Amino acid sequence: MFTLNPKDMPTTASTLFSAYASFAASMMLLRSITDQLIPHQIRSYIYSALSYFFTTSSSNLTLIVDEHCGMARNEVYDAAEVYLRTKISPFTERLKISKTPRKKNISIAIDKGEEITDTFDNDIKLKWRFTELEKGQNDKYRSAGDNKHQFELVFNKKHKDKVMEFYLPYVFARAKAIKEEEKVVRLYTRGSSLGDDESDNRGSSGWGSIRMEHPSNFGTMAMDPELKRMVIDDLDRFVRRREFYKKVGKAWKRGYLLYGPPGTGKSSLIAAMANYLKFDVYDLELSSIYNNSELRRILLSTSNRSILVIEDIDCSAKMQNRGREPDPHMYQSNNNRLTLSGLLNFIDGLWSSCGDERIIVFTTNHKDRLDPALLRPGRMDVHIHMSYCTASGFNILASNYLGIHEGNPHRLCREIEGLIESTEVTPAEVAEELMKSDDADVALEGLINFLERKKVENDKKKEEGADKNEIQDPESQPFPDNYLDNYDPSLSLFD
Ligand SMILES: Nc1ncnc2c1ncn2[C@@H]1O[C@H](COP(=O)(O)OP(=O)(O)OP(=O)(O)O)[C@@H](O)[C@H]1O
Numbered sequence: 001m002f003t004l005n006p007k008d009m010p011t012t013a014s015t016l017f018s019a020y021a022s023f024a025a026s027m028m029l030l031r032s033i034t035d036q037l038i039p040h041q042i043r044s045y046i047y048s049a050l051s052y053f054f055t056t057s058s059s060n061l062t063l064i065v066d067e068h069c070g071m072a073r074n075e076v077y078d079a080a081e082v083y084l085r086t087k088i089s090p091f092t093e094r095l096k097i098s099k100t101p102r103k104k105n106i107s108i109a110i111d112k113g114e115e116i117t118d119t120f121d122n123d124i125k126l127k128w129r130f131t132e133l134e135k136g137q138n139d140k141y142r143s144a145g146d147n148k149h150q151f152e153l154v155f156n157k158k159h160k161d162k163v164m165e166f167y168l169p170y171v172f173a174r175a176k177a178i179k180e181e182e183k184v185v186r187l188y189t190r191g192s193s194l195g196d197d198e199s200d201n202r203g204s205s206g207w208g209s210i211r212m213e214h215p216s217n218f219g220t221m222a223m224d225p226e227l228k229r230m231v232i233d234d235l236d237r238f239v240r241r242r243e244f245y246k247k248v249g250k251a252w253k254r255g256y257l258l259y260g261p262p263g264t265g266k267s268s269l270i271a272a273m274a275n276y277l278k279f280d281v282y283d284l285e286l287s288s289i290y291n292n293s294e295l296r297r298i299l300l301s302t303s304n305r306s307i308l309v310i311e312d313i314d315c316s317a318k319m320q321n322r323g324r325e326p327d328p329h330m331y332q333s334n335n336n337r338l339t340l341s342g343l344l345n346f347i348d349g350l351w352s353s354c355g356d357e358r359i360i361v362f363t364t365n366h367k368d369r370l371d372p373a374l375l376r377p378g379r380m381d382v383h384i385h386m387s388y389c390t391a392s393g394f395n396i397l398a399s400n401y402l403g404i405h406e407g408n409p410h411r412l413c414r415e416i417e418g419l420i421e422s423t424e425v426t427p428a429e430v431a432e433e434l435m436k437s438d439d440a441d442v443a444l445e446g447l448i449n450f451l452e453r454k455k456v457e458n459d460k461k462k463e464e465g466a467d468k469n470e471i472q473d474p475e476s477q478p479f480p481d482n483y484l485d486n487y488d489p490s491l492s493l494f495d
């Protein structure tokens with residue numbers, strides 16, 4: 001009996017092989033002795049009994065996969081457990097089901113004594129059996145009543161190499177993919193009580209988390225279809241480029257800047273990205289950080305495969321300016337101030353040494369107010385403009401909220417598309433109107449009235465010169481130079 005560990009699979013295989021070779025040699029020796037000592041009839045009876053015994057049982061090899069290797073869990077066991085859930089056949093007679101408070105769904109596992117058959121590479125038949133052994137005296141790592149679990153994997157010996165080299169790695173890969181699919185995305189924030197069962201587990205960094213239930217996904221996002229495709233492709237490219245980042249010596253991270261008026265879907269897009277990649281989200285409020293070492297500790301306690309979000313970066317900058325008079329020459333004359341580009345440098349350094357698959361997202365309603373250094377190529381890799389609602393955006397919302405599909409449009413759709421193209425209205429405003437009734441006629445008529453009112457309002461504001469209003473047209477706002485350089489000096493990143 002042995003425990004299989006992925007790291008020593010080849011060693012384990014060769015040990016098995018040499019054990020079998022010495023067994024065969026002993027059998028030949030035994031045969032030559034019995035030939036000399038035992039009469040012919042009795043000999044042939046013994047040979048036929050032995051040959052029955054060895055041809056039936058010795059054609060198979062059984063691998064034993066224990067749950068633990070000493071104190072550590074056996075990764076082969078864990079992978080098999082996940083993989084075999086997908087292989088339960090209609091003939092299985094006993095299943096174990098369980099659900100913990102943190103899990104959404106009931107998990108199913110095979111019970112002791114149950115067998116599951118599997119086929120690999122067309123002709124390799126494998127049989128998995130789950131067994132539970134009473135706790136032995138030597139099992140010092142398990143507590144009383146904690147029985148020993150193991151899987152037995154039985155297959156024909158001639159497939160030993162293929163099973164070791166291809167089947168078991170395949171089981172690992174499938175288990176990893178299944179776990180990814182089942183992963184629940186969590187939202188981490190600092191400072192407030194989240195009311196979740198895990199919020200009490202804050203470490204010294206103060207992150208508490210809740211399950212992120214945000215329903216947004218790329219299907220529900222009302223965005224220009226080409227832009228949406230570009231974002232999805234960019235994310236796909238990013239996650240498959242581990243080797244590329246290593247080769248060019250860059251931290252495996254990607255920065256996105258989402259900008260546009262309130263209600264155009266910036267936060268929704270972050271949720272859609274997180275749900276798509278199954279990455280946890282860390283929502284960081286810069287105003288809650290007091291010094292450099294705290295920032296370092298907070299960033300170090302975020303995990304890989306996550307999205308670090310800093311919302312409304314222009315406002316974060318304002319909050320850091322704790323009553324100090326802005327000094328227009330501060331950035332040029334004194335590099336000890338924290339600027340957002342300084343923060344990025346800092347994150348770069350930290351993540352190059354200990355972070356993998358990190359995404360950072362900044363959002364702003366006022367791209368024009370950002371430190372130009374932050375907008376330089378190579379700083380934030382992708383700039384995404386979340387715009388007012390377009391005709392195609394309306395069609396996505398109409399399909400989500402009222403089940404109206406473009407192939408079978410409602411009689412009012414064309415009129416609404418025309419109004420939307422000529423009115424500055426956010427997807428949030430359109431969505432709110434569509435939610436007012438389940439009846440498509442009522443909801444769409446309400447939307448037409450709203451759009452007509454909005455158009456008149458917008459035109460009036462423009463006439464009054466209200467188009468300088470930051471929210472209506474953030475691109476045209478003048479802003480002070482070095483606006484983001486007015487940080488609390490305690491946030492010095494360069495000393
Ligand atoms: N592009 C969009 N596609 C689908 N729904 C949207 C979109 N934009 C806004 N919404 C709807 O409006 C709500 C508010 O949008 P969201 O919070 O994402 O906007 P925002 O751009 O982050 O706004 P703010 O700048 O105020 O943070 C969302 O919960 C969603 O229901």
Ligand SMILES: [Mg+2]
Nearest residue numbers: 266267268311
């Ligand atoms: Mg937002």
